[in-house]
Amino acid sequence: MLSSLFSLLLLLNLGIHGQTYSIEEPDLQDEIESKANSPAIHQELKEKIRKSYVANIYLPDVKEKSKRKMSFTYTVPEDLxxxxxxxxxxxxxxxxxDKVKLTTKYLFLKDYQMPLFEKLVSKNRNIAAVIIQGDLLPLNEKYPNHRIYMGSRQLIDxxxxxxxxxxxxxxxxxxVVEEIPYVTKH
Known part of the structure; x- marks a missing residue:
């Protein structure tokens, strides 16, 4: 009985009783739009995006040519x-x-060493640049037809x-990890 009375009250529109007041807070949608259109926010987002394209991992320049092989053989610790x-x-x-083939060669380098990348790519298009130090945005603009990636400490290690x-x-x-000396003035 009580539940049917409650259901009836929910269906009835009892109207507005008492004085109503307008909300003095700005509309949330308007507030979000005004902040999103703020030049300061746009500038801050641009800077964050720009910084996300800057690699900053220090490694010394190679002085002597060397080549070493690495084995990716391991003993399975438990059933895979x-x-x-x-x-x-x-x-x-x-x-x-044995199962996975690395079909691309990856050249790890600093942004100012890109002339070496250009020289190597002119002989073999199947090379990708992995930048460990420098700004990737201008490189992607200068070399739109090449694969240029940001290096990570995990890959280097x-x-x-x-x-x-x-x-x-x-x-x-x-x-194979082949170190290639590159001499330039920077």
Whole structure:
């Protein structure tokens, strides 16, 4: 009985009782739009975007040419199961590069070393630049038809890169890290 009375009250429009007041706060939508159109906000966003394209990882310049191979062979610590299927058993020795192929060469370098990238790409288009120090925006504008990426400390550590420029590529079932000296005035 009580629930039917409550339902009836919900359906009835009892109208407005008492004095109403206008809200003195600005409309939330208007407030958001006015702040979004603020030149200061636009400038702040531009600066944040600009800074996100600047790589700043220090590595020394390579002085001597060298080449070393890295093995990506490891012992599986426990059964490797993907989609319910055992891919590798615990204790099995596997090399990831038997299954996954690194088809692109990656040249880790600083922005001012890009002439070396240009020279190498003129002979082999399958090279991507990985910038570890410098501004990527002007490079992407200058080289719109090339793959240019921002380097990360994780990649540098994984490949054991100790100086730049360094070319990383797959040779058989190994990864090769080749240090290439580059002399320039900067």
């Amino acid at each position: 199961i993907i989609d319910g299927k055992v891919i590798a058993k615990k204790g099995q020795v596997i090399n990831v590069l 994984k490949f054991g890169i100790t100086g730049v420029p360094s070319m990383v590529y797959q040779e058989g079932t190994s990864i």
